[in-house]
Amino acid sequence: MEPQNSKPTVASSSFWQAQQENLVMLGVALALALVIRLFVAEPRYIPSASMVPTLAIDDRLVVEKVSYHFHDPKPGDIVVFQPPSQLQRQGYSKDQAFIKRVIATPGDVVAVHDGQVFVNDQPQAEPYILDPPRYDWGPYVVPGQAVLVFGDNRNDSNDSHVWGFLPQKNIIGRAWIRFWPRDRWGLVS
Secondary structure, eight states, X not given: OOOOOOSOOHHHHHHHHHHHHHHHHHHHHHHHHHHHHHHTEEEEEOOSSXXXXXXXXXXXXXXXXXXXXXXXOOTTOEEEEOOOHHXXXXXXXXXXXXXXXXXXXXXXXXXXXXXXXXXXTEEOOOTTOSSOOOSOEEEEEOOTTEEEEEOSSGGGOOSHHHHOOEEGGGEEEEEEEEEESGGGOEEOO
């Protein structure tokens, strides 16, 4: 009777080597996913009707985070942001994201009256809103490093006309692509 060999076989050695490679690949994939989510893009969903008709409750979006490193938000952009301090004092968590449309940028004078938004005394064409606003607001000057944001559902939106201007530093990114529901898939504009 011959003694059993205590050395691992070639098959078991290559099995463990393959498992180590798989773990390394999994670690790299997770690190890339984390970096992409933190710095490039992330998925979000719409929890309220404040952006109807443009975005519906439960729409799923990709929010891109790169472009505002190269340029400031501009009117018409739909932005996702952390609640400013005014909303945090009302009980909203810093982690709770909001989504609204940029209406005006630093230095613009904004007013709402007679169902119309005026920026620098010019009435704004807003074919994307659900209904004209039923409130009067302003005129106010948008301060530096801030933007004015309104929901497209003007009369049912907790936005700048309620809590003030949005500091640009609170902006997470720009709504880019709706990926759910499938029948509404496409660029968000």
